[in-house]
Amino acid sequence: GGIITQTPKFLIGQEGQKLTLKCQQNFNHDTMYWYRQDSGKGLRLIYYSITENDLQKGDLSEGYDASREKKSSFSLTVTSAQKNEMAVFLCASTTGGAHEQYFGPGTRLTVL
């Protein structure tokens, strides 16, 4: 089996600060995802990547950047943190298509 690791588990930042969340997977999966989870709103896709150095925008990409420099890692940057984007950020990976997505445990973002 494999595992998805997200760091940090808790991230606290100031309003307007640039913050980076990291995700690593050892499944050797091609496709990776970043979702934002807000209570009562489900999972909304921010960015995804189907291979190294590829980036695809999701439905919620404004205010975020992403980077896939290696197959095993996918990072997400909040370009200017705002209080209304306090949420849990989930990373996932898959071999692609209709295959199962495997999720990490999440990073909880708090903005002061």
Add this chain to the structure above:
Amino acid sequence: GDSVIQMQGQVTLSENDFLFINCTYSTTGYPTLFWYVQYSGEGPQLLLQVTTANNKGSSRGFEATYDKGTTSFHLQKTSVQEIDSAVYYCAMRHTEGADRLTFGKGTQLIIQP
């Protein structure tokens, strides 16, 4: 556009009750449908998936039938236990842009002992 609707934000049951969580979808064609479950403090994990219309998926006592006529994929379990307390997400694989899923808003299941 593509959408997945879960009307129930929260369901509260007692142990051994029957569970029914509503899910309907809207898209063109016949997408692959999923149920994911998220236990407290963890990421979501796949519970079951069905690719072919009118087929049934089952796992750990949960069942869901892909009904293309009513565009529904409701989740059922005959007798819930306290360990089933979790958030359940219905999801759909896009028929175009096939690497993406659309998730419903989730249904929190609370089982009272």
